[in-house]
Amino acid sequence: MNEIFDPVTLLLMGLAVFILFKLRSVLGKRTGNERPPFDPYSKPEQPKGKPNGQDNVIPLPNQTSEQSEALEAEGPGGDVVIDKMAPAGTALNSALKQILSVDRSFEPEPFLQGARAAYEMIVMAFADGDKKALKNLLSRDVYEGFVSAIDDREKRGETIESTFVGIDKAEIVEAALKGSTAQVTVKIHSQLISATRDKAGEVVDGDPSKVTEVVDIWTFARDTATRDPNWKLVATESAE
Numbered sequence: 001m002n003e004i005f006d007p008v009t010l011l012l013m014g015l016a017v018f019i020l021f022k023l024r025s026v027l028g029k030r031t032g033n034e035r036p037p038f039d040p041y042s043k044p045e046q047p048k049g050k051p052n053g054q055d056n057v058i059p060l061p062n063q064t065s066e067q068s069e070a071l072e073a074e075g076p077g078g079d080v081v082i083d084k085m086a087p088a089g090t091a092l093n094s095a096l097k098q099i100l101s102v103d104r105s106f107e108p109e110p111f112l113q114g115a116r117a118a119y120e121m122i123v124m125a126f127a128d129g130d131k132k133a134l135k136n137l138l139s140r141d142v143y144e145g146f147v148s149a150i151d152d153r154e155k156r157g158e159t160i161e162s163t164f165v166g167i168d169k170a171e172i173v174e175a176a177l178k179g180s181t182a183q184v185t186v187k188i189h190s191q192l193i194s195a196t197r198d199k200a201g202e203v204v205d206g207d208p209s210k211v212t213e214v215v216d217i218w219t220f221a222r223d224t225a226t227r228d229p230n231w232k233l234v235a236t237e238s239a240e
């Protein structure tokens with residue numbers, strides 16, 4: 001009996017118990033409540049008490065984790081954000097909530113961030129004559145109009161030199177839900193340096209050394225019945 005409990009045996013037993021304890025602490029134990037393996041095609045789990053689909057659907061730019069946390073802190077969700085942007089009882093408030101009712105992913109602030117980014121991309125792509133970039137951002141009718149203007153400019157041998165300075169302000173001024181199509185109109189105050197030169201390099205429009213303030217009213221649309229999260233420019237108007 002004494003040999004069974006000699007110091008070496010006791011030391012080995014203690015070491016075995018220690019190793020088992022460490023393995024248990026690292027690997028844990030099954031409780032029946034483990035999360036299933038990640039499935040990239042499954043619908044993301046939603047926090048309890050939150051409406052489904054709080055992701056930002058506007059890809060330009062993507063919503064950051066900080067923005068997500070800020071939206072979480074807002075409380076009930078999109079309704080609260082809309083009430084802050086457009087007073088309750090107004091036509092704009094009602095229209096935005098109609099869009100939210102069919103598209104729970106809609107969030108006004110991330111939408112505006114995407115609209116600002118899209119505005120810069122479209123303005124610069126038009127100046128550069130980049131039809132490929134424009135095609136993914138514009139509706140068919142607007143795209144054809146932009147392409148026609150680019151072709152006419154190229155036939156005249158004109159080129160545009162443009163520098164995008166920045167956007168001073170962007171605000172949603174109108175919204176509507178037409179069938180399954182959501183439309184949101186944004187008024188954008190921007191600053192540009194732009195000049196058009198002829199074949200000889202002479203300036204025929206604009207000023208290459210002057211910052212010009214531009215106010216545009218652009219309408220973006222998305223079919224909420226499809227899985228495509230992208231909004232496209234469907235109408236343009238100058239406020240001046």
